[in-house]
Amino acid sequence: MELLFVHGALVRDGAWWWQPTADLLHETTGIRSRAVALPSCGEAEFGGIESGTPEGGLVEDAAALRRALDGVDPDAGAIVVGHSYGGTVIAEAGHHPAVRNLVLVSSYLPAVGQAQAGIMSGESDPVTIADRGDGTLGVSGYDAYSFGARFLQDADTATQRAAWERVTAQSATAFVTPTTRAGWQGVDSTAIVCTDDCSTSVALQREHAARATRYVELPTGHHPFITRPDLVVEQLTALLG
Numbered sequence: 140m141e142l143l144f145v146h147g148a149l150v151r152d153g154a155w156w157w158q159p160t161a162d163l164l165h166e167t168t169g170i171r172s173r174a175v176a177l178p179s180c181g182e183a184e185f186g187g188i189e190s191g192t193p194e195g196g197l198v199e200d201a202a203a204l205r206r207a208l209d210g211v212d213p214d215a216g217a218i219v220v221g222h223s224y225g226g227t228v229i230a231e232a233g234h235h236p237a238v239r240n241l242v243l244v245s246s247y248l249p250a251v252g253q254a255q256a257g258i259m260s261g262e263s264d265p266v267t268i269a270d271r272g273d274g275t276l277g278v279s280g281y282d283a284y285s286f287g288a289r290f291l292q293d294a295d296t297a298t299q300r301a302a303w304e305r306v307t308a309q310s311a312t313a314f315v316t317p318t319t320r321a322g323w324q325g326v327d328s329t330a331i332v333c334t335d336d337c338s339t340s341v342a343l344q345r346e347h348a349a350r351a352t353r354y355v356e357l358p359t360g361h362h363p364f365i366t367r368p369d370l371v372v373e374q375l376t377a378l379l380g
Contacts, residue, residue, distance in 0.1 A: 262340055267280050283299060
């Protein structure tokens with residue numbers, strides 16, 4: 140069994156975000172994790188080097204996930220974990236024979252035809268995102284302190300600063316492209332609702348979590364795989380039978 144992590148919007152370096160849970164998961168189960176690089180966040184590789192420039196959008200991100208799944212031993216299978224926007228990437232990637240389970244963390248299970256921007260449009264206190272004028276979007280009005288308070292209020296200051304260093308611009312097309320597939324349908328799925336999340340409302344989380352096979356609520360902020368890896372590993376371990 141392998142685990143693939145698909146990170147959220149407007150950040151890079153998925154391996155860093157997932158590392159606390161990756162380490163604990165490997166220690167307790169032997170399962171190794173890897174993070175999917177998202178082209179729309181500037182993580183497309185050319186000659187083995189990240190371009191640093193956002194390329195493509197949702198379609199290209201979904202293709203990157205499918206390529207990663209193509210490398211999974213089909214007999215072993217994979218658990219795919221999507222965080223926030225990562226759930227929309229999973230949906231657009233469609234069904235893949237290597238996928239055994241999905242885990243959606245403060246994330247989305249969009250119906251066909253839904254775009255990320257539309258999903259987020261009903262939030263009463265939306266994260267401020269601005270058009271950068273070059274085909275990309277970025278968070279607006281935040282600094283290391285306010286970003287930490289909004290997205291990682293349950294983490295220490297050093298972790299909040301390290302997270303802020305990984306905030307990046309992202310292709311606008313990642314947000315406005317409607318999904319053409321619903322890769323979560325017909326696949327065993329666990330949705331994790333983060334009840335202390337200051338970024339995504341609990342109401343929106345629950346709306347999407349209700350589409351999963353099952354869902355659990357954890358008393359964490361937006362990134363439980365950083366702040367409470369023990370709780371995330373508990374959910375992952377339950378999938379191993």
